[in-house]
Amino acid sequence: MDNVFQRVYEITARIPYGRVTTYGQIARLLGNPRLSRIVGCALNRAPADLPCHRVVNRLGGLSDAFSPLGKESQRLLLEMEGVPFRLDGGVDLTACMWYGEEE
DNA sequence: AGTATGACATAGC
DNA sequence: AGCTATGCCATAC
Structure with a gap:
């Protein structure tokens, strides 16, 4: 699908x-760049096998409606992957921000 | 076919 | 410095 x-x-x-x-x-x-909302909507309907926990808002904070599990689970998942968190509970984007294809 | 909504982003007050 | 209001594009009803 396109x-x-x-x-x-x-x-x-x-x-x-x-x-x-x-x-x-x-x-x-x-x-x-204006499709930011569409991205959120897409992730909202995203399949369970999609690592949507690696997607955060520009503040590095997790969404309020990440999934039935809650953003707390998302935070644990990220910490488990080695993603550093800030004291405010947000992801340290300065260290883990992915700017696109760099595989 | 039109209206309403949304897991954001940016600007203004 | 924090909160409110508006924009923007695609999907759903």
Whole structure:
């Protein structure tokens, strides 16, 4: 499918282990920086096998409606992958921000 | 076919 | 410095 959703899934699936990215960044990779909301909507309907826990907002904070598990689970998942967290509970984007294809 | 909504982002107050 | 309001594009109803 050429749907934007599918595109989002592809990009999200390409996020390296122990790395995170933002909705805006993904949207930028899609070609339209304004698609940030679409990215969120896509992840909302994303399949369970999608590592959506590696996607955070530009503040590095997790979404309020990440999944039924809650953002706390997401935080644990990221910590488990070696992603450093800040004191405010946000991800240290300065160290783990994924800027696109760098595999 | 039109309206409403959204896991964001940016600007203004 | 923190909160409110608006923009923006695609999907769902």
